[in-house]
Amino acid sequence: MPSDDQTDPDADTTGADPAEPGPMFSRFGIASAVLAVLAVAAVVCGGLAWSRHSAAEAARSHQSDVLQVAAQWANTLVNMNAENVEASLATLRDGTVGELNTDFEAVLGPFRDVVQKVKAATTGQIDAVAIESVRRDDGPAPEPALPDGLAERTESVIVVANATSQNAAGKPQARSWLLRLEVAEVDGQLLISRLEPLR
């Protein structure tokens, strides 16, 4: 808001002789200018608050989507049976990216062999998923799962699942999964870039 009364003789309240030229800015003009600056500053601060809040909300929404993708992927993993193993592995592979995708057979192929061999009926459920914020691994930091610049952002997710398998002999066997999944956003799609059992 621009200041007013900058040359306004009526607004001049300095009490000077009317014949004399008044000051360039009257008190009202200066006060209005100060208020205009204050208003502009308030608008800028409000805009910044909105921008930061939008970014924070977007980050929380992204993390919520990440948790959902990780839970769905892990749910398929812990519910693999002899009947659905091929379809499950295809679904799992479609949800991966990077080395995990290219080395998929090496990483998850052994699961297929075990599932088909024992012919167990497995039912599993996801008991907890959380965005990892504390990580204290022994040894050197792992190599990045994806080449630089491929993923727009990456989150690590802790997944805890429990499954019960009943083999041909009918003996139920419980198994717990403690996993760390890395979820990467690649071309707007959330994909699993690393699967790591927590040991």
Next chain:
Amino acid sequence: MRNLWRLLAFDLAAPALILAALAGIGVVLDWPTWWVSVASMLGLLVVQGVLVNLYLLRRDGVSVGTDDDAPGLRLAVAGVAAGAAVAAALVAHTHWTVADRTFEADRAAVVSVATEVAEATATFSPAEPTAGIERAAALMVPGSATAFRDNFGRSTADLAKRRITAQAQTVSAGLESLAPDGATAVVVMRTSQTAPGKSASRAVVGLRLSLQPSAEGWRVVDIAPLQRVDG
């Protein structure tokens, strides 16, 4: 030219800023009923003022912005517009910026307390049999701390007698849920237990810790194992 600027600033921009501020406050507060009433009333007054001003401009050729005899009124308009903008910025700061900072601080505090308590519950030394229990109980709500001491205090004498040492180290931890009145965190830790003459037994344990805010910060209410069997 000067009158054009005054017209734009005081007759158009200032009321537009007031209306935008009223709407902005509504957006930040998510339009509660009381604000819908207040904003409607104030907004109607502003629109009414603008219309009367435009009518006077057409009739007399002078408006609030261009009237040389009313610098005080212009100042008042500028003051109200600036006040509305500052109010909107303050509401955005308290409801958005402060709330977001609090959320991030709570997220870090919840995971930190959960990690510390989880490790303390699985740590035992015969030299200080109650140290781990007291460290964990100090970060629990009073009721849970008492129950925890009662449940685990009894076994400490036996563990001390058998010279058993237990240690735990967090491998991974994260926030599962967070609300103003409660939170849950997941902690996965590596535990080891040693007894004289026996080889150390190791396991990876997953725990869910429920926490509540208190005057001293976030405090643990409940600890539950996540595994039905060892993984």
